[in-house]
Amino acid sequence: LAGxxxxxxxxxxxxxxxxxxxxxLGAGTPPAQTRASLLLFFFVASVIAVPGLxxxxxxxxxxxxxxxxxxxxxxxxxxxxxxxxxxxxxAQYRKIAIAVMAISAVLAGWRGLSVYL
Numbered sequence: 001l002a003g004x005x006x007x008x009x010x011x012x013x014x015x016x017x018x019x020x021x022x023x024x025l026g027a028g029t030p031p032a033q034t035r036a037s038l039l040l041f042f043f044v045a046s047v048i049a050v051p052g053l054x055x056x057x058x059x060x061x062x063x064x065x066x067x068x069x070x071x072x073x074x075x076x077x078x079x080x081x082x083x084x085x086x087x088x089x090x091a092q093y094r095k096i097a098i099a100v101m102a103i104s105a106v107l108a109g110w111r112g113l114s115v116y117l
């Protein structure tokens with residue numbers, strides 16, 4: 001069900017992550033396994049998306065430029081997140097992951113609703 005929901009989220013809003021994150025956080029797996037599974041999930045989802053985006057003409061010079069300038073900050077964030085992850089216990093990890101998801105949901109909802117306000 002989480003996979004179907006992720007696929008629907010990906011097709012509707014290009015956001016496959018929320019159902020997968022909820023699934024992994026609720027599955028009771030160890031934090032390292034949860035983190036590794038989510039990193040692999042997001043990598044595979046991104047790789048699967050690229051051909052469709054290319055065929056749809058959604059990848060152009062501007063997208064490639066934005067991608068190129070986004071990679072260094074993303075790498076820095078990944079490094080910082082990895083350092084923080086090493087210091088957290090299971091309960092802290094779950095609380096922070098849920099808080100980040102909640103903040104992301106509120107911001108995404110606000111952005112979507114702002115069109116109508």
